[in-house]
Amino acid sequence: MVDSAEAPPRVLVVGAGAIGAFYGGQLARAGAQVSVVSRADFEAVQSVGYDIRSPLGDFVFRPAQVLRSAADCPVPPDYLLLCVKTVRGLDRAALIRDAVGPHTVIVLIANGIGVEQELADAFPHNELVSVLAYVAVSRTGRGTVQHHALGALAMGNFPRGVTARTERLAGLFRAAGLSCETQDDIAASRWHKCLWNIAFNPISVLGGALDTRAILAPPEGEAFVRRVMQEMCRVAAANGYPMDEQVIEGSIRSTRAMTPYKTSMALDYENGRALEIDPIIGNVVRSARRHGVAVPSLEALHALLCMVQDRAEAPAPG
Amino acid sequence: MVDSAEAPPRVLVVGAGAIGAFYGGQLARAGAQVSVVSRADFEAVQSVGYDIRSPLGDFVFRPAQVLRSAADCPVPPDYLLLCVKTVRGLDRAALIRDAVGPHTVIVLIANGIGVEQELADAFPHNELVSVLAYVAVSRTGRGTVQHHALGALAMGNFPRGVTARTERLAGLFRAAGLSCETQDDIAASRWHKCLWNIAFNPISVLGGALDTRAILAPPEGEAFVRRVMQEMCRVAAANGYPMDEQVIEGSIRSTRAMTPYKTSMALDYENGRALEIDPIIGNVVRSARRHGVAVPSLEALHALLCMVQDRAEAPAPG
Structure with a gap:
């Protein structure tokens, strides 16, 4: 040494x-x-x-x-x-x-x-x-x-x-x-932290740079966040990192309680910067596919984000 | 008379x-x-x-x-x-x-x-x-x-x-x-026409006013459009209007072939007008729930559109 x-x-x-x-x-x-x-x-x-x-x-x-x-x-x-x-x-x-x-x-x-x-x-x-x-x-x-x-x-x-x-x-x-x-085993914490990110980051971008309050405002919003997090829990479990689904309710509750907040991905989107799609959601979707875990909500968010990114990177129409 | x-x-x-x-x-x-x-x-x-x-x-x-x-x-x-x-x-x-x-x-x-x-x-x-x-x-x-x-x-x-x-x-x-x-039975034609609309209208808005080419550009895009249409076919069938799923492939093919096109919902979104959420997707989602048909991709699109609409209607932050 x-x-x-x-x-x-x-x-x-x-x-x-x-x-x-x-x-x-x-x-x-x-x-x-x-x-x-x-x-x-x-x-x-x-x-x-x-x-x-x-x-x-x-x-x-x-x-x-x-x-x-x-x-x-x-x-x-x-x-x-x-x-x-x-x-x-x-x-x-x-x-x-x-x-x-x-x-x-x-x-x-x-x-x-x-x-x-x-x-x-x-x-x-x-x-x-x-x-x-x-x-x-x-x-x-x-x-x-x-x-x-x-x-x-x-x-x-x-x-x-x-x-x-x-x-x-x-x-x-x-x-x-x-x-x-x-x-x-730091990966356990990664899965745990990503539970919030995988819901709020993509949704904030796809809603057109929404903050956390706007995401949770309509009843459909909270229900959707919950489904996204449930799917995430299933992928984490398939990777050997089971999470108590009570964590989901705690996460939604504490997000409601906090000052409305715009995610880093929403800020990147607003400022025309590249989005962290793979670490936040893409790699989780691919892991789900490998493990045969159905994640239709994650697939939806991922597909939409890929379109947003492709368009942002496309040359401007001449 | x-x-x-x-x-x-x-x-x-x-x-x-x-x-x-x-x-x-x-x-x-x-x-x-x-x-x-x-x-x-x-x-x-x-x-x-x-x-x-x-x-x-x-x-x-x-x-x-x-x-x-x-x-x-x-x-x-x-x-x-x-x-x-x-x-x-x-x-x-x-x-x-x-x-x-x-x-x-x-x-x-x-x-x-x-x-x-x-x-x-x-x-x-x-x-x-x-x-x-x-x-x-x-x-x-x-x-x-x-x-x-x-x-x-x-x-x-x-x-x-x-x-x-x-x-x-x-x-x-x-x-x-x-x-x-x-x-x-005009409803049969309504279900049929809505097959295209329910995919391309919501996605065009959520991608930030994408045209049809941008929606189909990433591989994830076409796969997602297909899943959305498959779910729509299942809801139509539950309502007594079965559609041959070959219609989906034909629809995607002809959309690829046409001049890139921005949907009416994307134009409404860009111009700050109200979105036809219920006729295009909301009523289909509710029908799916009544019939017990799982439509996770439609639920995702619907939840995201509701957030977009709620935010558009919210008073501007003071």
Whole structure:
């Protein structure tokens, strides 16, 4: 082991949007030496760092180095935090390959189901840590990030287990004041978190960027959300992750109670950005087909989202 | 019978948009005395009539009278053509009540399933003729209508049968040069026509005003259209109208072959108008529930459309 409890770990954040800047900044506060790859905000971040506003306390995150691409990274980091969306056409392995050394731990902070395998295949000899972020955070301008609420993390190695390096990383996040749980089988949490996402994200887009209140407003809306979640539970069970269906009622109840909220997918749709279709629903539909689980509501949402995405990517009519 | 083969029948068109003006104009060409209720285009139509452009020959339709409401109708017509959309919040019976006399035949030109009963209940002693129009026609300005293609009609009394007055009306349309079929059981044609509408209308809206090509572009799109139509066939069969599922393949094939086309519901959606949700899909879903037919794809489309409509009708956030 090259790890040393004394030397601050070197961290490289790739995809330093709101999530990457926020969690990278937390690691820096905990003493890690954190660099970032940032193309879009390069000048702003280079000159003044990230201005992070948070109910937990505002802070400025000045990365050790600001790079334009992973290829500019002089020494492979101990941890490479990959915080990009999992969207069609983005080769995540290519994005980080030049910065991954033989001992680099790849840390994937991402939503959804089936997001790790592509990276495990591309870097079979590296540790891969799968991370779920329970956080509301958004980029508000060049190098500026607003943290709205929450912040807890759950992580574990892919496909399972928790190594010493993963525990060390979790310790850094905790040192920064965040809740960070390590889990022997992180996939269980992925299925659980995706239960909400698979209903509210696609529906919010297909209704034309609806918020959670509009989705639950008509009686047909709540009933549909329930059917979608029931189908999701059946796919999770077929994958070895049974969920108590009471979770569904709790999820609907708490969504009704919260301030109306527009999902990240709805915001991506409104802003013409690529949609995370495969991690949020596509991979679940394919898993259902492999297991012979009927998911007609999920199939409907998936088909409609594919049309929306195809149209968005089509050249404008001339 | 007060009908006389000699006296030209008096016709009142209520809802004189593109469909009403086009078919009212055809009846006038065949010798009927046709008046219209037109609020939106009153001045234009009053002064110069309807300018109807058609590949079958342009013509001007000057109504016998132009009225602002059915209450202004001096004598009940022999035929009252009702050509409004069947949308939530529009009381169609109230719209025509003041013009319906004891011998008035109510002629409903409308899309979808379950559109007649409300009128049959409101006017139990009047003949009710249920009409399907196979036509592409649009309003292009005040008092101007463009007929693009087709024009055939199918009609029959509701709930079934064909009376002499219905045959007489059909004869007038034929005299104007249109194909017009009378059918003893017009509901069969309604189910058949709705097979296309129930797939392409909702999907076109939910995809964000997609045309037929965009709907069929992704492989998931065609498969989804097929599932929607298969469910529709099962509901039709449960209602006594079995359809050969080969019709589905023919429908998909011919839709692929035609010029990409945006459905009327997609156009209504784009223009902020009310959507014909119940006749196109809502009534079919309710019928499926009554018959215990599982229609998860239709339920999905219906729930999503209800959300879209609720949001469109909600007051803008202040």
